[in-house]
Structures are given as structure tokens and as C-alpha cells.
Amino acid sequence: MKDVYILAVESSCDETSVSVIKNGHDDIATVINTQIDVHTKYGGVVPEVASRLHLENITMVIDECLEKANMKLEDMDAFACTYAPGLLGSLLVGVEATKALSFIYKKPFIAVNHMMGHICANMIGNNLEYPLLSLIISGGHTDLILMESESKFKYLGQTLDDAIGEAYDKVARILSLPYPGGPNVEKYASEGKAVYPMPKLMDDGSYNFSFSGIKSHVNNVYHNAMQRKEEINKYDLACSFQECVTKNLVEKTRKALIDYNLKTLLISGGVASNSYIRNAIKEMCDSIGVEMHMPDKKYCTDNAAMIGAAAYILYKNKKFSNLDVNAKSNVQLKSI
């Protein structure tokens, strides 16, 4: 079969990323232009600033990626991008640029759900066996999804309020750690001890999550100590938080693996780059004979390679999009 080259664009939040992916597996070239330095000044992503920076950078990032791949736009078999979920203004930049390329070069346009991208980060350089369980842990999602094949997604559970990455970011703010919060909380946690009592997280027998309670708890512990002029150990508080949320993730994932008799687990999303969480989930998988796959750390946080990997599955199934597809801030992932 002829090789298929897809140029993929990701611009759902604060990374402008472009990749050329061959046959959904091989990352020929990936460029990620991160806006972290700009947003750090504001303590979080400012949507208007993010979309303006995507607009300034998108053409440059496409050119840089093609140069790195040593290929031309004419060499592409399809053009793909994230169309949802994410920040509307940011998504729009990637969607409009990709639609224009598809129109000019008369090649299919493939609109990809960002969450399918996170899952497919595991397919880069990897062959997977189905059925499997997919755990997505990112800034916007905490999802447990049963996959009977690469194109069938069944939600078992999700967060009912904050996503786990959001909780990390909020705890970072409480502890006055700079944006992006997650990696900084992990760094502090690695130097602390889990000595602060934490609340019991959602334990209703379902596969759903809830992280808003623990965020408020950390806030209360911190501010009560401040008011009483007691010293707070940020390392220990970060560690106590991390241990508590990790235990909850591990328990829910373990339950789903056992209940559905699954032998493979994929983890993905920005929080999957957290070594403590990766190790805890791996240990649990080893103890019950489940094979765990996790993307290389560079494919955990937002990148276009994962969008190209997902786009290839849509390409194989001829699930092309019309040029009237628009960016959407929230669309739940469905089977294709």
C-alpha cells in the first residue's frame, strides 16, 4: 500500500504545533511552538493572547515543520487539525489554516477531536491490541474510555467537576508556584512527605471522578494556617495532594480493568507526563497482569503528532470533513 503522509495542526490551547506523520505511526517531523513564557506572566492561559499568538505563528510553524521533514505541501495526502474541544479563538486559527491548505492542494480535510489525539499519542511507534482501557488525564479531562477497536470509544467515567490537571494548576496557584502548575507541584511533591490529612475522594462505585473537593481542602489548609500564622510546608502539602489524587486514579482505573477483564491500559494527556503517577499506575498494572502503554513524555502534552496519528484512523475510514466544519469549544468524543 502507498505510504500516507498527513500534515497535522494542533492549536487548541497555548501550543502551536505542526507535524508530518507517515501512516499514522511515524513522526517524520514535529514542531511545537509553546506560548508558556507569555502566559506565565499572567499566571495562566489568556485566551485572547493565545489566539493572537497562534495567528502570528501558524504559517511559520508550518514552514518550519515542512523544512524539518524535507517535504512540500504538495507531498501531503491529507490535512488535519484539532477542531474541538479547546479555546474557541485558538482552535479557529488552526481550523481555518488547515481548511485553506486542503482547499488549495485539493486534498482531504480531516477534523480531529483533541481527546482522540491524546489517546492516539500511544500509537506513535506502537502497535496496540484491543479491547483496551484508555485513561486520559489532562488539563480539561479525566476520562476512562473502553475501546473495542481503534475507532470505538465508550465512556465509562469522567470527572464531574474539575479535571485532574486543573486541580494541579489550582494547587500550584494556592502554593504560589508559577504556571504551568502541574510540573511544579510534582517537583515540590517529590521533595515532601504525605503528612497532611486529605479528604476521601469520590468513591461511589462508579468510574467517575471529582477533584473540586480536594482543591478546596488544600486551599483551606493553606489559608487556615496563614491566618493562624502557622508555618506551612509547601513540599509536604504538594506531596499529600499528589498522593491522594494518584491513589484515587489508580483505584478507579484498577476497578475498570478488572470489571471489564481488560489486559491493556493506555494513559495519555499532560498529567501522564507526571513520573509519580506513571509509576503508581504501572505498579498497579504489573500487580494484575495488565500491559500499560504511555506515550513518550513529549507526546503527553499537546502536540500535533498525536493529531496526525488520530487523523490517519479517520483517513483509513474515509471520515473526511467538509470545509464548513467549525471549531467547537466542547464536543464529547464519539466512535467513528
Ligand code: KG4
Ligand atoms: O494535555 P495537556 O497539555 O492540555 C490539555 O489538553 O489540557 O495538559 C495540560 C495539563 C495542565 O493542567 C498541566 O498542569 C498538566 O497537564 N501537567 C502536569 C504535569 N505536566 C503537565 N500535571 C502534573 N504533573 C506534571 N508533570
Ligand code: ZN
Ligand atoms: Zn490536550
